Amino acid sequence: MTPSISGHTALAGVLGNPVHHSLSPAMHNAALEELGLDWVYLALPAAADQLEAVLRGLEAVDCRGLNVTLPHKQAVAGLCRTLSPLAERLGAVNTLVRHPQGGWRGDNTDVAGFLAPLRAGGRDWQGKRAVVLGCGGSARAVVAALVELGCGSIELAGRNAAKQEALLASCRCWAPQLEALTWQPQTTQPCQSTGLESALAEASLVVNTTPVGMASASDPGAASRCPLSPVELEALPPQSCVYDLIYTPRPTALLAAAAARGCEALDGLEMLVQQGAAALRQWSGIDAVPVAAMRAAALAQLSPPGTGP
Template structure:
């Protein structure tokens, strides 16, 4: 009998996670049933408990529930505790819930696959939510020269920077205080979902800069279009999605799937609509 897993989010209908995990299952010979489950905005924990009672063994967690997922866990991985956010839940045989965060390792693996250097570089991260919290430690472990966090509410970015200052040179504030040029700009806001662009200065990119959007779509996001027009190399978040899913699959099944063919399948599906 297949183990049951899901992605919990709101909204969640658009999620590619079922396709990704079914592809991993077919590739590795580890059968599982994987569905997308809509959790009410005020009922995330109840939705998780109901899924477990129906035979669920684990879940990926997407917006806006990553910090709520952290709170309901009995234990968390070190990287999840550092992030203060969980995107992968596992139900143990003893009924205890373990939480992990695979966003950071997913982003890092995709940046490495795309040959984006981090050491000694000036990095800007846009946003201060759960998705951003999950990637800061792995990014800082790669020893960038400086990491800047910018957010509409500058105080949130400042507080987030303070939480990670022991790992490197980190600062945070509002978009209005951004200065200088960056080698890598990562959009961790949800603005792309609404087709919106954060209020960014025109002179943001170094000549060989990379713009990375954690979101993805069939066509480049508004942020990536804007960045491309200003000379940056652009990468969307499809690779990050597949890589973080592969890490979650490994946590659940103890098998590490190949990501490149699944990413190619997903890209083809997106383009064909």
């Protein structure tokens, strides 16, 4: 039963552009109902040139907390009164908490969200080798998480040399184990060996941070694509873990191929749930937030009625 909204109902939400597709409202409203909090969580579209005005307005109406998604994670960091040490290091914010002296405190719960399923699996990642595909904003949070996990070697494979070098330069002071890999376009010569192929063959953990393989209404073939070529997929050790930040479709082409090789396959849905739960703990001051209800609500949004889980 959906709780009624009254003049006493408090507001929380997610800022992005576009943001209509977000699963966060379903997740958070399920949690708020179970906690008995008279709050409502909304998707709040915000244009880049209006972001500062939107934040001031939401503070003025006593908004209890905000998530931030693309494309505002970096821009919003410059609009915060203070930043957590992690958000300052990453230069990216995905969670805003009201500052007691006015304005917002910026934090980043993407790292905690990413780590949750890896830690839940019980494997020891200390000293292990990891390969990260892509060099966008998500890759920075993943690298920070892998450092926290204790990985001894982190290799970054990017096709944009300038972006790759910029990311390496900004992370070297706190990720000394981070190195660059050359990632060539997919080859039509299956016998050709590449630096990435060799790295994959020695990896314990492979993380895809690129959008390749994400379902798209405007591109029917997008979901069938894989960021790795057939020869690169063949290099994956069966005992490795492959983690794709994408969760639509489930499984992605990458994870289906990895599972067929006997790899452990993780998608990004649990990361989404856990980063949201971490944010809700900060806004509400309640540690025991209903993660199971958040996960079930997200899955229900991904699975239309009658299609099963």
